Amino acid sequence: MDYFSGLQLKDLGFLAEAAGRTLLISGVSIGIGSLVGLIFGWLLTVLGRTGRFLLNAVLDVFRSIPLLIQLVLFYNLFPIIGFSLGPFAAGTLVLTVYTVALVSNVTRSGLESVSPDLRRAARSLGLSYWQDMRHIVWPVGLRAVFPAWVGVALSVVKDSALVSVLGYVELLRASQTLITRTQEPLIILAIAGAFYFALSFPMARAASLYEKRWAQ
Amino acid sequence: MIDITNLHKRFGPLHVLKGINLTVDKGEVLSVIGSSGSGKSTLLYCINGLESIQDGSIRVDDTEVHHPKTDLNRLRQKLGMVFQQWNSFPHLTALENVALAPRIVKGQSKSEASERASEQLNHVGLGDKLDSYPHALSGGQQQRLAIARALAMEPSLMLFDEATSALDPELVGEVLDTMRMLAREGMTMICVTHEMGFARDVSDRVAYFHQGIMEEIGPPEQLFNTPQSEHTRAFLSKVR
Amino acid sequence: MDYNFHWQPVIGRLPDLLLASLDTLQVAALSIVLGIVIGLLLAILRMNARGRWTPLQWFAVAWIEIARNTPVLFQLFFFGFGLGAWGWHLSPFMIVLAGLSFNCAGYLAENFRGGFQSIPDTQYRAARSVGMSAGQTYYHIIIPQVLRKVWHPLTNQIVWAVLMSSLGMLVGYQELTGSAQYFASRTYRIFEYFAVVALIYYALVKLILMASRMLGWRLFRSEGGV
Numbered sequence: 082m083d084y085f086s087g088l089q090l091k092d093l094g095f096l097a098e099a100a101g102r103t104l105l106i107s108g109v110s111i112g113i114g115s116l117v118g119l120i121f122g123w124l125l126t127v128l129g130r131t132g133r134f135l136l137n138a139v140l141d142v143f144r145s146i147p148l149l150i151q152l153v154l155f156y157n158l159f160p161i162i163g164f165s166l167g168p169f170a171a172g173t174l175v176l177t178v179y180t181v182a183l184v185s186n187v188t189r190s191g192l193e194s195v196s197p198d199l200r201r202a203a204r205s206l207g208l209s210y211w212q213d214m215r216h217i218v219w220p221v222g223l224r225a226v227f228p229a230w231v232g233v234a235l236s237v238v239k240d241s242a243l244v245s246v247l248g249y250v251e252l253l254r255a256s257q258t259l260i261t262r263t264q265e266p267l268i269i270l271a272i273a274g275a276f277y278f279a280l281s282f283p284m285a286r287a288a289s290l291y292e293k294r295w296a297q
Numbered sequence: 298m299i300d301i302t303n304l305h306k307r308f309g310p311l312h313v314l315k316g317i318n319l320t321v322d323k324g325e326v327l328s329v330i331g332s333s334g335s336g337k338s339t340l341l342y343c344i345n346g347l348e349s350i351q352d353g354s355i356r357v358d359d360t361e362v363h364h365p366k367t368d369l370n371r372l373r374q375k376l377g378m379v380f381q382q383w384n385s386f387p388h389l390t391a392l393e394n395v396a397l398a399p400r401i402v403k404g405q406s407k408s409e410a411s412e413r414a415s416e417q418l419n420h421v422g423l424g425d426k427l428d429s430y431p432h433a434l435s436g437g438q439q440q441r442l443a444i445a446r447a448l449a450m451e452p453s454l455m456l457f458d459e460a461t462s463a464l465d466p467e468l469v470g471e472v473l474d475t476m477r478m479l480a481r482e483g484m485t486m487i488c489v490t491h492e493m494g495f496a497r498d499v500s501d502r503v504a505y506f507h508q509g510i511m512e513e514i515g516p517p518e519q520l521f522n523t524p525q526s527e528h529t530r531a532f533l534s535k536v537r
Numbered sequence: 538m539d540y541n542f543h544w545q546p547v548i549g550r551l552p553d554l555l556l557a558s559l560d561t562l563q564v565a566a567l568s569i570v571l572g573i574v575i576g577l578l579l580a581i582l583r584m585n586a587r588g589r590w591t592p593l594q595w596f597a598v599a600w601i602e603i604a605r606n607t608p609v610l611f612q613l614f615f616f617g618f619g620l621g622a623w624g625w626h627l628s629p630f631m632i633v634l635a636g637l638s639f640n641c642a643g644y645l646a647e648n649f650r651g652g653f654q655s656i657p658d659t660q661y662r663a664a665r666s667v668g669m670s671a672g673q674t675y676y677h678i679i680i681p682q683v684l685r686k687v688w689h690p691l692t693n694q695i696v697w698a699v700l701m702s703s704l705g706m707l708v709g710y711q712e713l714t715g716s717a718q719y720f721a722s723r724t725y726r727i728f729e730y731f732a733v734v735a736l737i738y739y740a741l742v743k744l745i746l747m748a749s750r751m752l753g754w755r756l757f758r759s760e761g762g763v
């Protein structure tokens with residue numbers, strides 16, 4: 082079974098396991114981050130001036146500092162304040178906050194894209210504020226948010242590769258280790274790249290088709 | 298002046314103009330009417346070379362429009378065109394919209410082009426809007442801007458493609474008035490229009506298009522009062 | 538909390554860090570310029586793909602999709618280890634430049650394509666109907682409008698290139714983040730160094746956004762700025 086010199090079958094298992102970790106850490110972060118991000122995005126449309134400004138300023142920090150720096154900072158902050166988090170926990174925390182910052186942004190613009198005319202029409206039919214939210218703003222707004230959200234989620238999957246800097250062995254970190262050992266960079270990079278591509282490309286395509294259809 | 302013989306135009310399998318023969322003399326105003334999809338816009342696009350043709354010929358002042366050696370950019374300077382959607386250039390002021398082509402196509406100096414542009418804008422009643430951007434103009438004003446833009450090239454012929462049909466009713470009048478003024482000044486014009494009143498009052502002849510064929514052409518009184526063709530009669534009874 | 542913050546060594550290194558941030562800006566700026574040029578070419582190639590695809594169009598689509606659907610770090614590794622396998626060894630600076638340019642070109646190509654497609658056909662016809670040549674139409678009518686359409690995404694891409702150049706640390710290029718790590722590793726003051734560097738990035742990003750807004754405001758006054 083020695084198709085690739087130096088690269089063994091159990092190495093593929095090692096890569097598969099690492100790919101699983103990529104999926105795990107990005108899945109958890111996207112899941113929690115999206116929920117919180119939706120709420121924050123909505124808050125951004127209903128809060129008063131000051132509240133909106135403050136919340137936006139805080140979220141903006143996470144969009145204006147390299148993710149790599151955020152990871153290193155948080156990872157080193159916890160021992161300072163007296164307890165330590167493993168790479169997975171610290172990585173998940175940072176990726177989640179990062180997701181919140183991105184999702185709240187796309188949610189806000191999606192909700193704001195619901196036309197005031199539509200809402201006035203709804204209210205004129207006698208819908209209450211919450212009924213308007215529940216039956217008009219959220220369904221219409223979320224449909225507008227969905228493609229952008231897919232984009233955010235896919236970028237979190239790709240950016241999860243940076244958690245490797247904390248020593249978390251996700252797919253790229255595993256590839257790097259294997260490359261150093263086997264000196265077979267091309268085949269290993271091809272496998273890793275193909276994994277990301279196979280995950281991201283179909284979803285991005287589907288989202289853009291959805292967006293086109295919805296735009297008409 | 299314009300001489301169209303046996304013009305055929307196809308979009309792939311779709312046969313849009315099926316053998317048009319038409320002559321328009323200098324100073325004449327021709328209105329073209331007909332239902333949607335009958336090929337009226339396509340005719341205008343063919344005349345100024347924005348669309349290719351498959352058979353026949355179009356001559357403008359003895360220039361063969363679709364001859365490979367014809368310099369279309371030069372020819373188009375003679376043919377002003379106004380579209381249904383006014384297509385003002387959104388990133389330029391009214392004055393710049395009008396002055397751009399004379400400057401870069403005709404090579405006029407900046408000051409000369411601006412001066413003439415402001416004359417044209419005055420002419421169409423936009424003398425007080427020289428520095429406005431299109432988004433600050435009403436539809437009717439934008440359409441008059443488009444007319445001024447075409448006039449600035451000093452064309453000898455103007456093509457209007459439903460210049461008023463995207464306008465709110467109360468704005469139609471100002472654009473039609475501008476077109477009337479041009480007709481009085483002796484401009485040669487081909488006007489695709491849905492405004493039967495305009496066609497009747499202003500034009501020397503009216504042509505009715507039906508499914509890619511010029512069904513009927515004649516003076517307005519004749520075409521509106523005693524239409525010869527079945528299709529013309531049916532069309533007129535619907536629009537009146 | 539029995540940790541004592543030590544900021545003095547970091548403050549002492551501030552001049553070095555600021556110098557390193559020039560490297561960050563330089564590599565980001567170069568990759569944006571390359572990204573714009575290549576991105577335009579890719580967009581034009583892809584837009585002309587109607588019906589049958591030529592090898593050149595396949596190449597453009599492959600570039601765009603790989604750039605957008607794999608991690609940047611993967612792309613950097615490719616220009617590092619990957620090319621190394623073919624005996625082509627790039628310097629750390631070149632790895633970052635190649636990786637970021639590759640990535641920016643792919644994203645910008647799609648922005649440009651969207652920009653071009655959002656300009657109605659009728660604008661082109663209107664310009665041609667007053668006798669402008671194809672070149673004049675693009676230069677005077679189409680490009681200025683596309684520029685306005687892509688201004689915002691282009692700004693985001695510039696910010697993004699600055700942020701992602703921090704990956705230089707992982708391939709041995711000593712831009713801002715790489716230098717911070719280098720100094721930190723000698724003093725074990727990782728948190729302090731990275732906190733200061735975070736502030737510098739934040740300031741850089743705000744500066745870029747402000748410059749873009751001011752320039753955009755001047756360029757696009759006609760429609761009330763960006």
Ligand SMILES: Nc1ncnc2c1ncn2[C@@H]1O[C@H](COP(=O)(O)OP(=O)(O)OP(=O)(O)O)[C@@H](O)[C@H]1O
Pocket residue numbers: 308311313331332333334335336337338339340
């Ligand atoms: N670029 C094109 N490609 C394919 N078909 C076209 C194209 N332009 C026009 N057509 C078709 O040619 C036919 C004639 O179109 P044209 O625009 O000339 O009609 P029209 O008489 O101007 O109608 P309207 O009153 O709606 O403007 C229509 O069936 C139209 O769908």
Ligand SMILES: [Mg+2]
Pocket residue numbers: 337338339458459
């Ligand atoms: Mg038409």
